[in-house]
Amino acid sequence: MNTTGSPRRIDLSRRPNHHLAFGNGPHTCIGAHLGKLEARAFVEELLRVVPDFRPDGDPELEWNSIDGRRIPGEFLSLPLVVVT
Numbered sequence: 001m002n003t004t005g006s007p008r009r010i011d012l013s014r015r016p017n018h019h020l021a022f023g024n025g026p027h028t029c030i031g032a033h034l035g036k037l038e039a040r041a042f043v044e045e046l047l048r049v050v051p052d053f054r055p056d057g058d059p060e061l062e063w064n065s066i067d068g069r070r071i072p073g074e075f076l077s078l079p080l081v082v083v084t
């Protein structure tokens with residue numbers, strides 16, 4: 001499925017996978033490496049406790065604005081269903 005241009009849809013296998021996650025242009029996020037490490041630790045722990053799950057509806061996001069660009073802020077909800 002081509003999800004380019006679908007900012008509310010999470011598709012970890014998306015190709016091409018251009019995104020603004022840690023900035024785009026002359027500035028970039030100084031905490032990118034720590035952020036990626038924290039994300040990896042979160043996913044590893046989640047998979048240890050809940051090995052199989054799938055999305056259950058669209059996530060609810062809070063949006064921020066940087067220099068007029070609209071970027072995802074934080075997840076307010078991320079509905080998941082545990083697959084048994």
Ligand code: HEM
Nearest residue numbers: 020021022023024025027028029030031032034035036066
């Ligand atoms: C998933 C986690 C994170 C995401 C998605 C993220 C995203 C971003 C984005 C989009 C920018 C703006 C870049 C630009 O101006 O184009 C930024 C800047 C920045 N971030 Fe992060 N960030 C994350 C984690 C962190 C962490 C963990 C730290 C510090 C420990 C951090 C520190 C900073 C700082 C200091 C800037 C300003 C850099 C500058 O203006 O030169 N970030 N981040």
